[in-house]
Amino acid sequence: IIEAIDLHKTYSNNNVKVHALRGINLKINEGDFVSIMGSSGSGKSTLMNIIGCLDIQSSGEFLLDGMNIQNLNEDKKALIRSKKIGFVFQSFNLLSRTTAIENVELPLLYSNSDGKLRKELSENALSLVGLSDRKDHQPTQLSGGQQQRVAIARAMVNDPSIILADEPTGNLDSKTSLEIMGIFKGLNSQGKTIVMITHERDIAEFGSEIIEMKDGRII
Amino acid sequence: IIEAIDLHKTYSNNNVKVHALRGINLKINEGDFVSIMGSSGSGKSTLMNIIGCLDIQSSGEFLLDGMNIQNLNEDKKALIRSKKIGFVFQSFNLLSRTTAIENVELPLLYSNSDGKLRKELSENALSLVGLSDRKDHQPTQLSGGQQQRVAIARAMVNDPSIILADEPTGNLDSKTSLEIMGIFKGLNSQGKTIVMITHERDIAEFGSEIIEMKDGRII
Ligand SMILES: Nc1ncnc2c1ncn2[C@@H]1O[C@H](COP(=O)(O)OP(=O)(O)OP(=O)(O)O)[C@@H](O)[C@H]1O
Numbered sequence: 001i002i003e004a005i006d007l008h009k010t011y012s013n014n015n016v017k018v019h020a021l022r023g024i025n026l027k028i029n030e031g032d033f034v035s036i037m038g039s040s041g042s043g044k045s046t047l048m049n050i051i052g053c054l055d056i057q058s059s060g061e062f063l064l065d066g067m068n069i070q071n072l073n074e075d076k077k078a079l080i081r082s083k084k085i086g087f088v089f090q091s092f093n094l095l096s097r098t099t100a101i102e103n104v105e106l107p108l109l110y111s112n113s114d115g116k117l118r119k120e121l122s123e124n125a126l127s128l129v130g131l132s133d134r135k136d137h138q139p140t141q142l143s144g145g146q147q148q149r150v151a152i153a154r155a156m157v158n159d160p161s162i163i164l165a166d167e168p169t170g171n172l173d174s175k176t177s178l179e180i181m182g183i184f185k186g187l188n189s190q191g192k193t194i195v196m197i198t199h200e201r202d203i204a205e206f207g208s209e210i211i212e213m214k215d216g217r218i219i
Numbered sequence: 220i221i222e223a224i225d226l227h228k229t230y231s232n233n234n235v236k237v238h239a240l241r242g243i244n245l246k247i248n249e250g251d252f253v254s255i256m257g258s259s260g261s262g263k264s265t266l267m268n269i270i271g272c273l274d275i276q277s278s279g280e281f282l283l284d285g286m287n288i289q290n291l292n293e294d295k296k297a298l299i300r301s302k303k304i305g306f307v308f309q310s311f312n313l314l315s316r317t318t319a320i321e322n323v324e325l326p327l328l329y330s331n332s333d334g335k336l337r338k339e340l341s342e343n344a345l346s347l348v349g350l351s352d353r354k355d356h357q358p359t360q361l362s363g364g365q366q367q368r369v370a371i372a373r374a375m376v377n378d379p380s381i382i383l384a385d386e387p388t389g390n391l392d393s394k395t396s397l398e399i400m401g402i403f404k405g406l407n408s409q410g411k412t413i414v415m416i417t418h419e420r421d422i423a424e425f426g427s428e429i430i431e432m433k434d435g436r437i438i
């Protein structure tokens with residue numbers, strides 16, 4: 001379902017080049033639960049952004065469901081993302097003057113015009129992550145771990161077939177982390193594909209395989 | 220050096236009250252290295268913000284170096300913070316159109332008018348966290364763990380006597396986390412007081428004691 005062939009990504013700022021991905025080869029099948037580990041700056045989020053159709057590689061092939069993504073225009077990509085992919089960002093990316101439930105509802109606005117159904121799906125997602133009593137709070141009125149959980153709920157609300165989670169438990173205590181892993185295992189057993197970046201090995205071990213990255217490569 | 224007596228903090232939004240701290244009693248001596256753990260939403264960051272003179276309690280006493288902070292005006296508090304406290308925020312709070320080294324330099328602008336010395340201290344702090352080669356990058360050009368390390372460098376650059384770190388390794392791989400703990404142990408052995416919130420028990424154990432919070436109380 002996800003295939004990367006010799007992916008490279010180079011950032012260029014002011015004549016300084018950062019070669020963030022140096023030839024990534026990866027095959028992830030539908031229904032896999034893959035954990036990605038590696039040191040800070042090794043290229044994990046960069047890889048995830050390409051897989052999530054949020055960024056384009058500098059060279060190499062990337063195929064999502066057999067489709068070559070880089071040739072599609074922005075609208076097509078946005079449609080694919082809203083239908084197929086749920087993304088939990090490392091820095092959450094919540095909208096600030098917007099309540100928790102409105103943030104969770106966002107992915108549904110693309111494809112779902114039934115306001116009542118959207119509200120119900122959003123409330124279910126928030127309740128799944130234990131935040132029913134915080135749905136009207138804005139991000140600055142939430143703890144770090146609560147913001148992280150709103151980001152997780154938002155990634156699940158449109159029932160995507162692929163969940164990409166970048167450090168989903170970085171701000172969560174052990175008990176809450178295990179609850180989130182329980183949710184991910186549940187989704188995986190329903191056939192969803194999960195790709196998760198984490199720096200905690202006991203969290204990584206919820207996946208069926210662990211991929212290690214170092215200096216832009218898989219080792 | 221830090222004393223809290225029956226601290227309460229209640230947030231009020233739209234008639235909904237959140238009783239975030241419910242009677243905190245705490246004594247931290249100079250040179251202590253205290254770890255704070257507890258579930259998401261238990262009040263850890265709220266307590267840290269009061270200790271760091273960034274927020275005021277709703278009731279109860281808070282003393283920093285024997286001084287009652289809540290009676291001081293904003294300028295006095297800002298001066299105390301810039302001289303005595305280094306704060307690593309859970310969400311980093313880096314300035315966005317500003318390079319790593321400029322972000323690290325910020326606390327020095329208050330008290331240090333020697334541009335050459337500021338630059339040297341900032342470069343040392345960045346090198347300590349392994350980011351010399353990223354000093355001219357802006358936050359969006361840094362990985363999550365690199366942003367976190369810039370926040371850590373900024374908290375140390377003015378040589379504060381108290382370091383307050385809210386989840387300082389939440390986005391760091393194990394090796395980098397241990398390097399940061401090595402830095403904190405080093406500062407502690409120089410006599411600095413360290414208060415650290417973390418959800419990872421092996422990180423918490425670098426402190427000399429672990430305080431557990433639950434539902435706004437210390438248990
Ligand atoms: N401005 C605010 N308005 C209303 N409620 C708030 C506000 N800020 C925080 N809260 C609530 O206060 C409680 C404590 O928040 P705090 O940020 O101290 O938790 P925490 O222990 O740091 O959690 P985490 O481990 O998730 O970072 C949470 O339940 C949160 O929803």
Ligand SMILES: Nc1ncnc2c1ncn2[C@@H]1O[C@H](COP(=O)(O)OP(=O)(O)OP(=O)(O)O)[C@@H](O)[C@H]1O
Pocket residue numbers: 011012013018020038039040041042043044045046047090353356359360361362363364365390391392
């Ligand atoms: N826009 C950018 N411009 C220049 N360099 C960048 C940019 N974005 C990322 N980088 C660099 O690319 C490298 C890989 O970044 P990436 O965010 O993928 O790392 P990561 O493995 O996710 O790290 P972490 O574990 O710290 O989150 C880093 O060294 C970073 O400094």
Ligand SMILES: [Mg+2]
Pocket residue numbers: 044045046090166362363364
């Ligand atoms: Mg990252």
Ligand SMILES: [Mg+2]
Pocket residue numbers: 143144145263264265309385
């Ligand atoms: Mg917090």
